[in-house]
Amino acid sequence: MEFLGEVAAWFADPASWEGRNSIPLRLWEHVSLSVTALAMGMLIALPIGLAIGHSGRGARAAVAITNIGRAIPSLGWLGMVLPITLVLFERGGLGFLPALIALVALAIPPIVTNTYAGLREVDRELIDAARGMGMRESRILAAVEVPIALPVILAGIRSSAVQVVATATLAAVVAGGTLGDFILQGIFVRDLPRVFGAALMVAALALATEGLFALLQRLTTSPGLRAGEVGRAS
Amino acid sequence: MRIHRTLALGAVLLALVVSACTPGGGSTSPSASESEAAKPAVTVGSAGFYEAALVAEIYAQALEAHGYTVTRKLELGERDVTQAAIESGEINLKPEYLGGMASFLGADVAADPEVTFANMQAKLAEKGLVALDYSPGTDADGFVVRQETADQFNLATMSDLAAVADQLVWGLAPGCPDNPVCGPGLQSTYGIDISQLEVESLPPCSTQMAEALNNSAIDVAQVCTTQPDIARFNLVLMADDGGLQPAQNVAPVVSTALLDAAPDDFETTLNAVSALLTTDVLTALGVQVAVNQESYADVAAQFLADNGM
Numbered sequence: 001m002e003f004l005g006e007v008a009a010w011f012a013d014p015a016s017w018e019g020r021n022s023i024p025l026r027l028w029e030h031v032s033l034s035v036t037a038l039a040m041g042m043l044i045a046l047p048i049g050l051a052i053g054h055s056g057r058g059a060r061a062a063v064a065i066t067n068i069g070r071a072i073p074s075l076g077w078l079g080m081v082l083p084i085t086l087v088l089f090e091r092g093g094l095g096f097l098p099a100l101i102a103l104v105a106l107a108i109p110p111i112v113t114n115t116y117a118g119l120r121e122v123d124r125e126l127i128d129a130a131r132g133m134g135m136r137e138s139r140i141l142a143a144v145e146v147p148i149a150l151p152v153i154l155a156g157i158r159s160s161a162v163q164v165v166a167t168a169t170l171a172a173v174v175a176g177g178t179l180g181d182f183i184l185q186g187i188f189v190r191d192l193p194r195v196f197g198a199a200l201m202v203a204a205l206a207l208a209t210e211g212l213f214a215l216l217q218r219l220t221t222s223p224g225l226r227a228g229e230v231g232r233a234s
Numbered sequence: 235m236r237i238h239r240t241l242a243l244g245a246v247l248l249a250l251v252v253s254a255c256t257p258g259g260g261s262t263s264p265s266a267s268e269s270e271a272a273k274p275a276v277t278v279g280s281a282g283f284y285e286a287a288l289v290a291e292i293y294a295q296a297l298e299a300h301g302y303t304v305t306r307k308l309e310l311g312e313r314d315v316t317q318a319a320i321e322s323g324e325i326n327l328k329p330e331y332l333g334g335m336a337s338f339l340g341a342d343v344a345a346d347p348e349v350t351f352a353n354m355q356a357k358l359a360e361k362g363l364v365a366l367d368y369s370p371g372t373d374a375d376g377f378v379v380r381q382e383t384a385d386q387f388n389l390a391t392m393s394d395l396a397a398v399a400d401q402l403v404w405g406l407a408p409g410c411p412d413n414p415v416c417g418p419g420l421q422s423t424y425g426i427d428i429s430q431l432e433v434e435s436l437p438p439c440s441t442q443m444a445e446a447l448n449n450s451a452i453d454v455a456q457v458c459t460t461q462p463d464i465a466r467f468n469l470v471l472m473a474d475d476g477g478l479q480p481a482q483n484v485a486p487v488v489s490t491a492l493l494d495a496a497p498d499d500f501e502t503t504l505n506a507v508s509a510l511l512t513t514d515v516l517t518a519l520g521v522q523v524a525v526n527q528e529s530y531a532d533v534a535a536q537f538l539a540d541n542g543m
Contacts, residue, residue: 082442086449094434094451174442175434185409
């Protein structure tokens with residue numbers, strides 16, 4: 001209990017809320033890095049996933065390549081990327097940029113695989129029917145395949161988002177700040193309440209992300225796909 | 235400080251550095267001859283990072299050369315673990331750092347190794363332990379700059395650095411403002427107010443810190459004074475002329491029982507080894523194990539052979 005009191009005292013300390021090592025600043029670094037990484041991950045992964053999912057071609061290669069992102073741990077990405085960004089951008093090569101690259105690599109694989117899997121699961125007869133009605137391929141993708149596959153695609157994005165939020169803590173080892181900086185600070189000055197308080201915030205952020213996407217998934221699922229309602233309709 | 239190095243290399247950096255840690259080179263020598271049977275058995279332990287383990291291995295081999303039977307328990311963990319081990323008798327010899335050991339035992343630390351050593355010795359005695367002579371070299375926190383920066387501003391000491399502090403970008407440890415020998419110490423000893431500086435927060439004694447400095451992302455880096463990167467990147471260590479950093483010279487801590495039971499060559503052998511360990515030597519040996527990935531056993535054997543021991 002004493003320990004939790006110390007954690008609460010860290011949160012209550014006005015010094016934790018102002019200056020260049022404040023909770024709001026670290027939180028902002030964490031969220032902005034995570035959001036950017038997820039957005040860039042989606043920008044890269046969704047077109048790949050849609051292309052291979054719709055055509056069924058190149059799937060094995062694409063999934064294998066993006067899975068490199070999974071095979072290499074994020075700390076490994078940071079280690080490989082940092083020397084390059086430092087040489088290219090000097091001080092700009094510290095912090096946000098190397099952390100972003102590592103997190104984008106982390107974000108891509110679940111989105112590619114889920115998008116691909118979601119599209120492949122769409123009933124072939126539906127697609128044939130759409131084609132028979134004279135729909136163009138792009139229209140089939142947009143009006144038939146994506147709406148039906150959306151829950152699976154969103155599940156991939158959700159999984160990426162949660163991983164990115166949790167892993168963004170690592171940015172602290174390359175001067176990227178984030179809530180991970182509090183964790184390092186706490187370790188270096190033996191201030192465990194600070195480590196715990198920061199870890200708590202990361203966990204809360206990850207849970208909030210999870211909840212947000214769960215909600216999004218619910219809202220965007222086509223009514224026709226909800227099992228219960230399908231049952232009632234028939 | 236020790237925890238910096240331990241954490242930076244042990245935890246944070248594990249995957250960043252070339253890594254795949256070299257296993258502790260630990261074959262015990264079974265060849266203690268009958269005539270040497272009077273020599274007590276030695277069990278050497280060490281903290282969980284390369285420098286402590288290497289120094290422990292050097293002590294071990296030096297003792298073996300004098301007929302001692304040595305068991306190795308290297309890389310046990312952090313100081314709380316190694317200290318529990320030596321107090322319980324699981325090990326009876328370990329290399330230690332004066333300042334780290336002294337503050338762990340609640341003794342006062344100072345920049346003067348003699349003072350720190352005496353304070354530590356008094357506390358060790360209460361636990362049935364004793365430290366032998368300390369090394370001339372020290373593995374303390376320090377600040378380095380690139381050679382070109384040193385030339386440009388004519389920098390050799392921390393006081394020199396303080397005069398141009400606001401023109402440089404500093405790489406400082408996370409938590410520096412709360413660490414007495416970092417933020418507050420820089421302020422009180424050198425008049426450097428880190429809240430007014432351009433700062434990047436990086437793990438101290440880490441390879442990222444050294445690479446950031448070498449690539450001009452920062453101009454001043456907080457390092458450990460025997461960090462291999464200093465030699466690797468030809469960095470210039472600022473002399474701690476104000477005496478901010480507590481002495482972190484290396485000394486073997488042994489159980490009093492072992493020292494009493496052992497003949498004189500035990501103490502003279504360890505003291506002779508410690509006398510060889512200058513900061514430059516520790517740095518160079520660190521390059522061999524941490525960068526070149528040579529085994530502790532090989533590096534220790536070569537070092538002792540080179541010094542005729």
